[in-house]
Amino acid sequence: MVSADCLNHPIMPAHRYEQLVQSVVDYAIYMLDPTGHVVSWNAGAQRIKGYRADEVIGQHFSLFFTPQDCADGRPDHLLRQALDQGVAQDEGWRVRKDGTQFWALAALDVIRDDNGQIIGLAKVTRDITDRRESALQLDAVRAQLFQAQKLEALGQLTGGLAHDFNNMLTIIMSSARLALATQDPARTQRMLQHILEAGQRGIELTQQLLSFARHRKLDVASVAPADLVAATRGLLEHALPGSIKLKVLLQPDLPLIEVDAGQLQMVLLNLLFNARDAITGQGVIALTVDGVELTGEVDGLLGSFVRFQVQDSGEGIPADVIPRIFEPFFTTKPFGKGTGLGLSQVYGFARQSGGAICVDSEPGRGTCMQLYLPMYQDQTDSQPNR
Ligand SMILES: Nc1ncnc2c1ncn2[C@@H]1O[C@H](COP(=O)(O)OP(=O)(O)OP(=O)(O)O)[C@@H](O)[C@H]1O
Ligand SMILES: [Mg+2]
Incomplete structure (x- = not known):
């Protein structure tokens, strides 16, 4: 990242750094003063955010945030974090000059002079909208695969379960028939107990299956x-x-x-x-x-x-x-x-x-x-x- 030391480096004069930073078009690289106002602007910043240097220099960098983020105090929070800790990183929506939004990965680093005094902040922002969209698509595909897999697994399980349910129903039916036919109250009690147990087992099984089949994020x-x-x-x-x-x-x-x-x-x-x-x-x-x-x-x-x-x-x-x-x-x-x-x-x-x-x-x-x-x-x- 740009530091005050680099700017004074003996083998690379300051104007070379200026040229280097200026020629970068994939990253918005610009400087802020300690209050968050823009003091420099490179070609990448113009390409990504749509503003020319003369339109933004002197403006507060909250200009690039969504109204909601501004209302939540996000720009100030980032600035404070960078000033306190030397660096702040952020990922979120930013607004271009034409009002469209892009998903930004941004870093804010403090720049100090030789005496350690804060002279400004270097802001580097990257437009990663495409990367984010492919990640979201991958997640969606993964979720679909997961659902397909789940159906497959359910199919594998249900064959065995159908057999078990049949067994339970057989117990319930034969116990009920025996209970109806007998005059012995103790035997009726036993048969009813068997029915209850088989029913309970059925409930547990369906619950296990349902919790497995439920569509969840x-x-x-x-x-x-x-x-x-x-x-x-x-x-x-x-x-x-x-x-x-x-x-x-x-x-x-x-x-x-x-x-x-x-x-x-x-x-x-x-x-x-x-x-x-x-x-x-x-x-x-x-x-x-x-x-x-x-x-x-x-x-x-x-x-x-x-x-x-x-x-x-x-x-x-x-x-x-x-x-x-x-x-x-x-x-x-x-x-x-x-x-x-x-x-x-x-x-x-x-x-x-x-x-x-x-x-x-x-x-x-x-x-x-x-x-x-x-x-x-x-x-x-x-x-x-x-
Ligand atoms: N425990 C194992 N023993 C032997 N071969 C295995 C074993 N586990 C996986 N394999 C091999 O790896 C291949 C891929 O496994 P994977 O689980 O991805 O698919 P599958 O079992 O063929 O199909 P699906 O899981 O979708 O029903 C299998 O076809 C098999 O050749
Ligand atoms: Mg398999």
């Missing part, structure tokens, strides 16, 4: 891994054949994590469905959850993480396939069996949550997928918020 909250695993297990039991055993191993007192619980549930289901699909005949899936300290060995991550491992005794993944498994639409499953979106959703979720996903697999020896998610930062002074 990314909803980040502190989540207790054990609760989430319990809910996922409840859903999954109906989607696993009897020949596959599910073992769940949870480290006691797992720390909270800060993620979207609905998405994490889907991520776990995706990993567990993949493990199920890799097993032909008898097999075991182990879901292990523990806390780990990372020092850069996994994707350069540092700090406390919760690790979810899904280990299966399935067919494993050939070495030449491993690099492709996280690609969207990559699948080795027959047409109609897989969309190839499961692991790309897992990957996107891990990255978005500040974590990572790793794979360890060998043909014939099964696969272990490891998902790392950052520990919730505020564990000491806040209660779990479920």
Whole structure:
């Protein structure tokens, strides 16, 4: 950034700096006096904001803010922050001369003279409207993919659930018939109890399904891994054949994590469905959850993480396939069996949550997928918020 030192640098005369700053067209670079009035203006500022130098020099920089931001005192707040802390950064809507708006990334740095006195501020603003729009579009696509994935997962779950509901209805019907036929009050009581239990189980199942299917925005909250695993297990039991055993191993007192619980549930289901699909005949899936300290060995991550491992005794993944498994639409499953979106959703979720996903697999020896998610930062002074 421009500093008073640079302006006096022996090998580059001040007018060269002036030329350099003037020729930059992608950034608006201008100076403010300590009260926030514009004192210099470059070509980029003219291009981005639409004002000529003679139109803005002497004006207060709140001219570039929206009326709402001005009413909220945002320009003054930024100026004060820069004067107090030496620097202030901001991202938000700014107004051009013609009244149109652009999304700006702005930095305000204090400039001091040789005695440390503040002589002004350097303001550098970049128009990142395009970048913001592509980020928003990416979010929208991700949300659509997430919905599509959820429907897919629901489809996988409902087959097993229909079977379970049938069993419950059979219990309810036969108990009711027996209760109607008997004269023994104690037997009637027992039958009614069976009906209640089967009905209760049905309610729990529909609630689990409904909470999973609900359309929700990314909803980040502190989540207790054990609760989430319990809910996922409840859903999954109906989607696993009897020949596959599910073992769940949870480290006691797992720390909270800060993620979207609905998405994490889907991520776990995706990993567990993949493990199920890799097993032909008898097999075991182990879901292990523990806390780990990372020092850069996994994707350069540092700090406390919760690790979810899904280990299966399935067919494993050939070495030449491993690099492709996280690609969207990559699948080795027959047409109609897989969309190839499961692991790309897992990957996107891990990255978005500040974590990572790793794979360890060998043909014939099964696969272990490891998902790392950052520990919730505020564990000491806040209660779990479920
Ligand atoms: N546990 C696993 N064991 C063996 N292969 C796996 C395992 N997990 C993923 N794969 C491989 O990675 C590919 C991509 O997985 P992904 O979950 O993205 O898609 P899919 O399972 O094929 O389809 P979808 O999840 O959309 O139903 C799979 O087709 C499979 O070849
Ligand atoms: Mg899958």
